[in-house]
């Protein structure tokens with residue numbers, strides 16, 4: 001017998017980034033983000049003041065993790081920079097890499113930094129009321145390039161999962177987003193980035209092949 005879930009209407013509080021009726025939330029503090037930024041000295045210098053500060057926070061509604069259902073929620077991220085590099089989320093590819101995601105800007109100025117398995121970079125600017133589509137197979141990371149909090153709604157298939165190793169093994173994402181010195185941002189190369197080998201790329205695309213032939 002089919003079990004019906006109860007519909008729900010969640011209110012987003014733009015000031016706090018909280019969402020009513022959330023089933024869970026998590027915080028990432030400055031100390032959790034070590035190693036993400038190019039300038040390790042700048043990171044260390046900020047630690048005394050910033051260590052316990054929540055840099056970003058996620059409030060989500062996760063009915064279950066079944067194929068066909070959706071997880072949605074709100075991410076709230078502080079403005080700031082480590083050296084010249086704007087604050088970022090850890091970033092990930094979906095464990096089921098063929099699963100997409102939608103982000104909807106609510107407040108602030110941000111962007112979605114995306115990288116294909118082969119290392120192509122795309123950037124989509126996300127201001128309030130911009131919807132960003134992250135297609136299947138793209139690694140994605142949010143960046144706050146504004147001077148106020150960035151609040152974005154997100155929604156993705158409930159069985160997507162998150163794989164963080166994909167970025168770590170490549171030495172980060174291929175591009176970094178830094179202050180351009182004119183109040184804006186620019187994209188620069190990450191000198192530590194290593195191209196994925198063919199087997200790793202095939203494995204990222206392979207999940208779907210397995211499903212299709214199953």
Ligand SMILES: O=P(O)(O)OC[C@H]1O[C@](O)(CO)[C@@H](O)[C@@H]1O
Nearest residue numbers: 058075089090091092154156162
């Ligand atoms: O999971 P990360 O890379 O730390 O970033 C958090 C963001 O990504 C999500 O996991 C959604 O994919 C959200 O929770 C949030 O928008």
Ligand SMILES: [Fe+2]
Nearest residue numbers: 094101140156
């Ligand atoms: Fe995601």
